[in-house]
Amino acid sequence: MTQRVDLATLLDRLAIDELITRYAVALDDSDWAAYRELFTADGRADYRDAGGVAGRPGEVADWLAAAMRPFPVRQHLIVNRRVTIEDLGGYPGDTAEALADYLNPMRPGAGDDVVSGGRYAFALARTDDGWRLRTVVVHERWRRARGVLSAE
Template sequence: MTQRVDLATVMDRLAIDEVITGYAVAMDDADWPGFRALFTPDGRADYTAAGGIEGPAAEIADWLAGTLRPFTVRQHLIVNRRLRIQDLGGYPGDRAELRADYLSPLRHESGEDLMSGGGFTFGLLRGEEGWQLRTVTVQEKWRRASVPAGLG
């Protein structure tokens, strides 16, 4: 590979990392317009394996807004990112897939703590707006709730 291709790949990796981090931050900050902007116009997400819904990004944003509203503390950590950018004969293409693990501690307004973990698969496309999410699939692997003292 040439230095130019290597640099383009590094720039793509940084841009994709920004999208994935933006996804987590948008959920934590309840920035639903920002969440929607991360997706392509036909972008979709599937939360059914975590007890949620599947549908267009706008519908998912509305569902997440309602589901997360009672949680006064939200933290979505997306870690162990494994990225594959489409290879067009040694040159980066306009498609990518990122698989990552997540850990999500939440605090409900009642004082109950909820913690879950699992994996994400993000399908990304590069367009005029840069890299955006086309698909998001969540696979919850575990969940634990703790009841505050005196309520159990």
């Protein structure tokens, strides 16, 4: 692999990391327009494992807006990102996959905190506008609400 290919792969990894960070910020800031823009035209999101819905980004964003409304304070921490970029014989391709663990503390207007943790599975594609999410699937592993812990 040449230094030029190594640099291209590094730049792709940085762009993918930035995209995942923008995803978390859009959720935390209730920026549903920004959320929609993170996806490819045929993108999909699946929150069913966490008690949510699956569908096109616009539909899911509408559901998220309603579901997150009772939690004005929230923070998605997305960590341990493992990115695999398509390998075209030593050159980076136009698709990638990423697995990342999350911790999501939320505070309702009044009452006990809700905290959940799990793993995101992202499928990504390089587009004319840069890297975008093709799919996001949430795999919730545990949730604590009102002092009660539930696990998968």
